Amino acid sequence: MKFDELKIEVISILSSENADRDEKLKSLCQFLSDNVDYYNWVGFYFANHENKTLHLGPYVGAETDHTLIPFGKGICGQVAESNANFVVPDVAAQDNYIACSFTVKSEIVVPLFVNGIxxxxxxxxxxxxxxxxxxxxxxxEFVNQEVAKLF
Structure with missing residues (x-):
């Protein structure tokens, strides 16, 4: 399935009136995992700017011990500080990578902005x-623009 075709279902999942925000996000994670072959773990982290930490939200995939990540630590923590997408083609070549599982070979993290934050x-x-x-x-980026409407 091509990304343009997936966008329609993303909007549908996020506009469901029969689910709360976390249920919608979990359904979205499952949909992305099911429909993009190489999306093997899909999840959201949410920032606590006061404590400068990221907190694990809804996700699908292997269990993770990384439920709390300090800003600056790992790929996710770096994105919390840079506010920029981070694509890691090969996690083994990345110095500041937090290993989740030996099966993970690459990672992409895209920030979620609400009202510019x-x-x-x-x-x-x-x-x-x-x-x-x-x-x-x-x-x-499109997915996150749609997710931002939930906040």
Whole structure:
């Protein structure tokens, strides 16, 4: 399925009137994991700016011990500070990477902005080296624009 086709379902999931925000986000994570072969772990982290920490939100994939990440630590923590997308083609080559599982080979993190403030991010791990392209970035930016409407 192409990203343009997925956008319609993203909007549908997020506009469901029969689910709360976390249920919508969990459904969205499941949808993305089910429909993009190389999206093997999909989840959201949300920022606590006062404590400078990220807190794990809804996700699908392998269990993770990384439920709290300090700003600056790992890929997610770096995105919390940079406010920019971060694509890691090969996690083994990244110095400031927090290893989640030996199966993770690459990662993409895209910040989630609400009213110009980075409130969190979508984080995707892949079991494939270097699968993410600019099309993934643009698609995930779209996803986050739609998610932002929930806040």
């Amino acid at each position: 980075n409130i969190g991010q979508i984080d995707i791990d892949s079991h494939v080296i270097d699968p993410f392209t600019e099309k993934d970035e643009r698609f995930l």
